[in-house]
Amino acid sequence: MSATQGETPRLEVRGLSKRYGPVLANDDISLAVAPAELHCLLGENGAGKSTLSACIYGLAVSDMGEILVDGQRLDLRSPADAIAAGIGMVHQHFVLVPRFTVLENIVVGTGSGLRLDLAAARGRITDLCARLHLDIDLDRRVDSLSVGEMQWVEIVKSLYLGARLLILDEPTAVLTPQESERLFALIAELKGSGIAIILITHKMNEVMRSDRVSVLRKGRLVATLTTADTTRDALTELMVGRSVATIEARHIAASQGASLSVRGLTLSAPRGSLIQAIDLDVAPGEILGIAGVAGNGQDELLETIAGIRAPRAGTITLRGEPMSSLGAAEVAGRGVGHVPSDRFRDGLARDFTIAENLILGQQWLRRWRKGPLLDRAAMAANGQDAIARYAIATTGPEQPSGRLSGGNAQKVIIAREFAKAQHLLLLNQPTRGVDVGAIEFIHAEVLAKRDQGCAVILVSEELDDLFALSDRIIVMFRNEVMGEVRRGAFDKTAIGRLMAGARAA
Structure with a gap:
């Protein structure tokens, strides 16, 4: 669904720009999301999706531009400002307190003064879950829930706080196929009640279930399209600037015996x-x-x-x-090479340069040393080779790895571990x-x-x-x-x- 002529958009972004040092993360972005619309944000890693959603949710303050909800201009300085304006966000990595119950997680921080009417809150949440066909035990501790159940809790919390616009960041990344289908059934229920949803996903089958899709490339909005009027291939080419082949392994007979x-x-x-x-x-x-x-x-x-x-x-x-x-x-x-699941926690030292991370764990080898010291020239040459081979978007091998986007950080780890x-x-x-x-x-x-x-x-x-x-x-x-x-x-x-x-x- 897109906004009809004369209808006030649920969300309107006008001329939004955000710079981090020399990087223009968002460059003059304007878009609108209608009530009851599932609107997808699509783009490569580093295209500006996270920065845009952070500005909409008050996690970052834009340098230029305006954000309006239901026609009202907002001055978003924090997530609390966004929540008060009816904006909710479910992050890819949940922000629940494991030792609290479901009820406690939903209502934490919502009381006024020293009083919190838990009985009234329980009744409201129970009614909300019933309307959404969600069966959640409000007295279970969050650390006993499945990942899918935790996601329902995050969504219910946003709706309990009055969200009329809900941002979902990679919501199916840790769900089974059945849980993903349940999520999209829930999204349909939310749309039916007039709630607008922004979906950030890299999965093209999910992108194609949206009403409209806005494509970002290198910080700029390159197109907003009605999803039913486009194709996966067309969206992919808009996103990366070229056609992308689907790779599927040709089965070959493995060598006899186990490696x-x-x-x-x-x-x-x-x-x-x-x-x-x-x-x-x-x-x-x-x-x-x-x-x-x-x-x-x-x-x-x-x-x-x-x-x-x-x-x-x-x-x-x-x-x-x-x-x-x-x-x-x-x-x-x-x-043996090992690419870990959490790239920043286990795969990289954020404060080390790309060149340093590329030899992490191998720094004692003769090829990286000049006497008792590291051979910085050899490391720099290795870094340049990896940047070229793996198309790492960076200012050079001396850039701290913590400043890389997620996809480019992954390429650094892959370059190192595939070499091993x-x-x-x-x-x-x-x-x-x-x-x-x-x-x-x-x-x-x-x-x-x-x-x-x-x-x-x-x-x-x-x-x-x-x-x-x-x-x-x-x-x-x-x-x-x-x-x-x-x-x-x-x-x-x-x-x-x-x-x-x-x-x-």
């Missing part, structure tokens, strides 16, 4: 197992996909294989050599939060590694990634393997059931 063999791998925690008796084999030139909602043991499995965690039981062998007792540096020295991966490549969410152009590039690099005879384990919550690249897919749920599916029998519904805990027959 990596894992038997009975168990990792314990004070309150139970993080992974439980995992068995798997990966042959040279084979891609093994691992599907599952975040938090079901995938991170721990890859970290144990990479030597970051020590297993309680079980064995890991690579090319017939035991690795179970090796640390991370020793494992990397055996020709001579025999085994461990990939954890390699395309999370990156645009379609970067996905095309990453897929091509993974297949090139496979074709060189490298064994690959690919963990992804994006089934499209797994279907495109994997020879086999195993599904993890609550730290165990629920089943295995081979190429030719991939099915989203069946894999979604395994992701939700239904063990294969």
Whole structure:
């Protein structure tokens, strides 16, 4: 739905610009969102989507321009100002208090003075959930909820606070296919009650479910289109400035025998197992996909294989050599690359330069040293090569990595870890939060590694990634393997059931 002539837009942005130092993140952006409209923001990493949504939600203050809600000009200096104006936002990384109940999370900060009428709040929230067909136990602690349930809580909280415009930032990134469908059913309910929704997503199948889509490129709005009147290919070309090929692996016969063999791998925690008796084999030139909602043991499995965690039981062998007792540096020295799931927490040192991050973990090697000191000239040359090969958008190898967009930060990690991966490549969410152009590039690099005879384990919550690249897919749920599916029998519904805990027959 788009605004009809004479109808007041729910949101109107006029001539908005925002600069961060030398970078013009938003350049004279103007757009409107109608009541009851699902409006998609589409663009590459670094195109300006996050900056625009931050300005609309009061997380950043624009340098120029105006923001209006229902025709009223706003002076947004904080999220509190946005909430008061009827703007809500559900962030990709939830901002709930784990030890609080659902009710407490929804009402925290909403009382006046020293009094908060919890009984009245419970009644309002119960009515709201009933209207939206949501079954949420208000007395459960948030740390006991599934990821999908946490998302419902975030949405209900925004609506309880009076949101008439709701911004959803990558809302399906950690949902099963079934939960994603439930979310879009909920979006339809919200639209039916007149609520406008801005959807930020990189998934083209979700983009095509919107009413209109605004495409950003290099900080500028290049087009706003009625979605029904355009195509995926046309939107992709608007977004990246060129056509993008869909890459799908051609199945090839992997070498006989296992390059990596894992038997009975168990990792314990004070309150139970993080992974439980995992068995798997990966042959040279084979891609093994691992599907599952975040938090079901995938991170721990890859970290144990990479030597970051020590297993309680079980064995890991690579090319017939035991690795179970090796640390991370020793494992990397055996020709293993590891791309972690959280690029900034585990993959990069934010304050280090790109050149420094590209040799992180290898700084003791002779090629990077000049006597007792680092060879800065060699590091700079390596940085320039990586920037050119991986198309990293940066001012140069001396730029601090913390200033990179998410997709470009991912490319730095991939450049480093793919160089290490001579025999085994461990990939954890390699395309999370990156645009379609970067996905095309990453897929091509993974297949090139496979074709060189490298064994690959690919963990992804994006089934499209797994279907495109994997020879086999195993599904993890609550730290165990629920089943295995081979190429030719991939099915989203069946894999979604395994992701939700239904063990294969």
